[in-house]
């Protein structure tokens with residue numbers, strides 16, 4: 001097994017040259033290992049904009065699935081550390097990679113927070129909203145997410161990030177129960193597809209009846225920083241427990257989303273061979289399976305560099321038994337991609353987050369729960385778009401917080417509405433609306449927020465009404481998704497926080 005850990009010489013040199021302080025003692029091999037057969041570092045494969053490889057071709061994917069094989073594309077990032085200048089290229093690269101793949105997952109392996117602790121509050125908002133914009137499927141937490149210091153001695157910013165996410169956050173080995181901000185967000189459980197705004201041990205995601213299990217783990221070594229009152233338990237044990245859970249559930253395709261450093265990733269692969277793929281972070285140097293050192297038994301180990309240098313792509317094919325039969329991993333340096341204009345606009349909003357947008361007069365209201373008010377303004381705007389919208393229907397988790405009168409900055413508004421979701425207008429019958437409300441309450445134990453021009457009790461079964469909702473709401477609730485059957489759907493370009501900015505501006509300064 002020793003020979004698998006032989007690839008560290010070049011990594012140590014690179015890490016030293018770039019002044020990276022993030023490699024920790026556990027990333028260094030012992031002398032016996034480094035003497036063995038040190039491989040020449042593999043050149044990073046560069047593929048730009050148009051990706052045409054055969055594994056990802058949709059026709060090839062179709063042929064494979066007829067044979068009972070399952071092709072999957074994993075798009076991955078790590079250690080972006082709030083360096084947002086390349087975010088618009090990052091968005092474009094993700095779009096390109098998603099376009100020509102039937103089954104894709106977008107994963108982040110942690111340390112999206114800046115190492116500058118004083119940035120935490122603003123980072124928390126910017127990372128939530130940019131990751132929501134990109135529709136990450138799942139992320140794990142890095143050590144820097146837990147850093148404290150320089151006047152920041154709690155985890156309210158991290159809790160704020162998690163509450164705002166429209167995807168599940170994974171952490172299988174961290175005990176968050178002693179922390180007042182994080183304890184209520186941690187489930188210590190596994191989720192299937194949904195689970196925005198909460199922390200889980202793992203996620204089970206499904207494509208055409210093929211289930212994939214993903215778990216998340218994190219390392220913290222408090223040489224420089226202080227994670228406060230959270231406990232980092234043994235990650236190998238947590239990984240073994242997650243694998244046992246997935247296998248018990250009949251899942252034979254398992255991904256570890258880790259923030260433990262590439263050396264520990266390789267050791268983990270050797271200790272828990274049931275893991276098929278490890279998408280990692282923390283080392284700030286790339287790892288690709290074209291380097292033999294990153295293939296441990298049948299397990300592949302990958303990570304990108306850092307600071308949005310490049311985006312990772314791994315195309316794999318699993319056979320019926322869940323064994324990897326093909327793989328191709330590569331990195332795409334982001335400087336070769338065009339910028340995505342919507343992502344650029346979003347960045348502009350974030351850059352002026354401390355600017356005052358308008359002043360909501362005290363006469364309007366003193367303090368109001370954001371839900372009803374936002375919905376009213378969304379409805380008004382949707383009415384403006386469509387001419388005659390009757391209802392807006394949004395689940396509780398689409399909205400967040402309390403609004404008080406007075407000065408409103410861009411940051412205040414983005415904090416209240418961190419979801420980059422475009423409004424959708426659907427024509428439905430009165431009967432469908434009644435059925436949806438009942439089904440939604442059964443599905444979620446929550447009430448739908450329905451802001452309306454028409455009284456919900458007086459709707460007529462066979463009349464056609466127009467409702468406004470979001471794609472995200474429809475995707476994450478089967479009861480709401482049923483509204484789409486045989487309905488006329490109009491997609492708008494209206495985004496919640498932009499509508500709300502206009503609303504606040506209407507009061508003037």
Ligand SMILES: [Zn+2]
Nearest residue numbers: 111142143282
């Ligand atoms: Zn790290």
